[in-house]
Amino acid sequence: MYKVMLVDDDYPVLELLSEVVDWEARGLVLCGKHENGALAWEHAQDEPPDILVTDIGMPKMDGLELASRMKGLNPSVRIAILSCHSEFQYVQQAMRLNVEDYLLKDQLNPDDLILLLDKFKAGLDGERQMRQEQIQMKHLVNETRGLRKEKTFRNFIQQPLISPGQWQREIGSYGLLGAGEHCLPVIGYIENYGVIKNRFDSDQTLHFALSNVMEEICGTFPLHTVHIGYSNRQSLLMFGYKPGIKTNVHDQVNDSLRSIQHTLAKVLKIRMAFLTGLGCGSLESLKQMLSGLTSSEEQRFYLSEGEIAKWRPDVTQSKGLFEFYDQAGAEIREALIAKDEAKIVAIAGRWEALIREARYPSEEVRDWVLKLLIDLRLKLHALLYTSSTSSAESLHKEIVHFDSQRGLFQWLKAHLQSYVAVREEGTPMSKRREVTEAYKFVSLNIGRRITLEEVSAQLHMNPSYFSRFFKKETGQTFIEYVTCKKIERAKELLDQTNHSVNEICEMLGYDNQSYFIKTFKTQVGATPTEYRG
Template structure:
């Protein structure tokens, strides 16, 4: 499938082309429909199109500038201009930018555009086949080397060093610890892994995307480095260099890691934090320092998102987190009973500050938070303010995969806000427990597409039955409910953040910004920009 982007400040034209073209039949995917060049450029930096259909005269950034910028990033994008302008100079300038076609809106027939798109796809197929054949051997060699490095690092960390000479010979063959060289290891952690996995749909896709971006950055890094995809959450980077008084390897490595962070944020909208170890001049030192990085869970838990720091040994604390339990439980119970979800964040932040100040053991913190959440659920149920919902086992599976205090804060706030929403409905109403669980599911997954089928499956119900049940119990269809919740969340983000409309659109799981704007206006009577004022 090839990605197509439409850009035109005439919304009816966007809507017509979006709906009139059978994208899937053509083997294409419409990834964006934007009403100005700047919004299209912002998306293109994250997700470069294969085919661009754009108007010329638009606010904020015109079509010719958009074409020039995209062409700099990806030379083989197929492009066509769709415009009311018939003047020769526009076509002339478009030809200089290597635009493949120039279409006039006044005479445009969607069937004509379909024929052009089919031609674009055919040429892309030929190009892809040719480049695929040329790169197969190169990828095979590179992939084999990467697997060898991963296997070697795993053996070094996990196995006793029984054959140091053989391991050293293998290291040198892989480009590590050669004569006169040292190695500085670092480990990177994906922030907010739960949401990242949902966006990329699988660990394999996420891991592949992250390693590709890191590889591209390392090719132009100030110091030579190797990437090792230890697992989907953790990536090792091994920087090799020749020690000298003129070389500050920590500064150079930190510079490279910050470049990786910037590239991941720009290309994939992911954040990664890094911990660096001391340099290693021998195999024994490298084994010890890789193991130390692998066991740096405590430092990683309290690491500020987006950090690049040196490894520090954890300091043993004598405090007892559970001595605060009654006070914390009272604070959360009060805000839940007040039914004010906007107050949740402040209470979560307050108690996260207590945890941060004493740096309690991460596992103890997660046990404390899980007990807090489960006890509050039971309390609300005993007051007949809440029906039974997610099981303790489900919550435990979620929290065990949380690796940082920042992620734990988000997780706790999400569940607490869901409790406030459900408690507001009350257990004394006639709403069925399955419907209340579906509402909670929606509250926790507003950042992505939510289908009726997946929610029905999570409740072990037939989709048709669940659809009828939801409508009967709530008075609105499931899709209407999801849309209403997303629009309410959109209003919160517009009120409380400075995020662009495009970013809010993505954070709520919408691919098409124009469609998002249309739905928002239908819900509120104004566009997002007008709502923000």
């Protein structure tokens, strides 16, 4: 819809013009009717029109001055002068202002105005389409350039350095490793990748959005900075500098990384952790450093959320975590049987701290956590009312997303808490298997966004039919039930943990914190902050 503003000190004319046009049918909306140019200009500051139809002779500000100001505010605005004046000097002034048409009131036919508005709209449509095509072309060019850069650095890291001269030109084309220059590489990791990617349509959309923001931020840094989207969850940053500068390079890099963290959290609601490498003065040392950074899975696994740490070669880690497996399983199983959620969280937290201190290999930790959950489901099968086969399959699929110990143990705690929730709900109370399965699905996935289509697909039912069926059996819609359970969980987290409202919002799969707060207040009668007191 394009916005139209009418301005004339003759009120009957304003009323006539506003009533003879079916604005909505023409893809237009009347955003204002004003009796002088000053009022119109004041309104335009908040809501600039796309089309302006104005008289010339008006008090406080005439139509020509208004037209001039409107062009300055919005160069693409379409303007028609509607006046009793037919003198040449007025027409001449209007033409100098690039006014599109000049209509005389005493000769005006409403159909002429409608035809003029249609012409204006067609012109605006053409400009809009051209801008969209230009934006798409720019995105395509940027995306192609970005993909080429990513391929260049990926090949540089992974392939033998057979032609140093060619690689020197390739790397130099990005402003790196020029004469007398060094490069300090950094690798960044997206935190909570499994949650973040669900907010975007695809990995490609997330990758493109992140790259766009990164490119814009990097252009503001004092050091020449190049961003490379190395993988879906990893970014490389190359900081170019000349050795011997008075300012500490590592301090400048760390300041830049904190700026990136702040901007990404604000714009995309993405958090990143970083490993900073060592300064490199040659292709060989840069290649070696990048290889070390991109293969630092073990050091990344134990990074705290948002941590900026210095890279170090991975030290040899001793295995032996499974020596404590039976002890951990017995402790958690006992707390589950007692339905003591606080104790379960405390036990999981204690084991998380012990594992972090010992620094067991990440693959061993994943296997340990996965076996723990699968065994608990098998041993408590009768209590949890779950299918052990499907559960094991889903756990295998989910665990591959975690490249950090923190994320892995958040996932473990969420599953353990869901086990308690399944038991406390009294899931088997429903006589209909489909309702029971829906209850279980919600309990086991309370930490992410749940849709009607998703659960109905799990039950092999048509979404519309399942919606009616669930409402008939339970007395509430499926979405109402999910919302209720999420808010119950939010209250527990507010009561029992020190997580911020924003963290709880993300832990429950809400993309928008304002929506979460509004939903919470509707259900509870107070905001999360007020509830926590």
